[in-house]
Amino acid sequence: MLASRLAARSARVAAPRMSIAATRGYAEPAKASANTKPPVAVFGLDGTYANALYTAAAKQGALDNVSKALDNMANTFKRDTRLQSILSAPTLSAADKKSIIGELQKSTNVQDKTQTLQHFLETLAENNRLGLLDGVCEKFGTLMSASRxxxxxxxxxxxxxxxxxxxxxxxxxxxxxxxxxxxxxxxxxxxxxxxxxxxxxxxxxxxxxxxxxxxxxxxxxxxxxxx
The missing domain is CATH 3.30.429 (Macrophage Migration Inhibitory Factor)
Structure with missing residues (x-):
């Protein structure tokens, strides 16, 4: 299970804890002039992040890829009940977060060619918001449903x-x-x-x-x- 792999990898990390100095912007310059505004309103902090990810993915023309990745990630949350507690742990080091992002990307079974999802996960990690990811998956699904x-x-x-x-x-x-x-x-x-x-x-x-x-x-x- 993903939670078990994350726990094992975190236990092996020997790097000193450090703070990340700068917040990474995960949205690259827009490639298309298509409407990038989220189609409906979603609320809460996880909704704010879902809106931002939708806009970034729309600018990159990566909505379908990101949507599929988050659907697979949401299924991982359903199967692996320990995952949420690991992502919400307040003691995660920078090395822990890097390992977690790598494992999460593997769980999506989607090639992140534009790196939109990778940059988004890095932003969540740098802001200590990985615990919001399950809610982001759900609310991003709501946005995609409305767009379709x-x-x-x-x-x-x-x-x-x-x-x-x-x-x-x-x-x-x-x-x-x-x-x-x-x-x-x-x-x-x-x-x-x-x-x-x-x-x-x-x-x-x-x-x-x-x-x-x-x-x-x-x-x-x-x-x-x-x-």
Whole structure:
């Protein structure tokens, strides 16, 4: 697993800790005059970085490559539960960060010809923001969906859903009024044990909360109001 390799490599690093003097700009000069503005608003610090990466990749004509790389990286986060804690460690040295960037790039299975992603990862590392990477992957996906004319549906469950269930939900919603003509539905499954069971479905500005936790909250409110 990636987290195990990162932990092993960090343990072998003997270089002294050092601060990085300058912040690297990861966006090279624009190669095209295409619209580089993010298509929708995403918020939070990870959203700010996702916006910046989108603009940089658009200027380089590298949106598809970067998108594929971040999709693969997001899958790595899902498979490797230790990865987030390693990236968020406050004691990472400059040598640790260099090793981490190398391993992360390998996990993308994408050739970074423009070095847009490499420069972006270096910027995160230099600003001690590698812990935001999982959120950046998610929000960059939102930007790419909007740029492709897709409608995003997030399905949150307490445990990973069977793919047949996800496909059934996708088919049902694709035929509904919430997916406009000529648009494609993009399904983003999420796992949140706090909902205890059931599902929370978000599409556009609409949320359908069928979770056990929501039902319990409604029941508790009914009891408190009655008693």
């Amino acid at each position: 004319g897709e409608v995003e549906m997030t399905i949150t469950s307490a445990a990973p859903l069977d793919q047949r269930v996800v496909k059934q939900l996708e088919t049902a919603v694709s035929k509904s009024q919430y997916v406009g003509s000529g648009k494609k539905l993009r399904v983003v499954p999420k796992v949140n044990p706090d909902i205890r069971g059931g599902l929370v479905v978000e599409i556009g500005d609409r949320t359908i909360d069928l979770s056990v936790s929501a039902k319990m909250a409604r029941m508790n409110k009914l009891l408190s109001d009655t008693l």
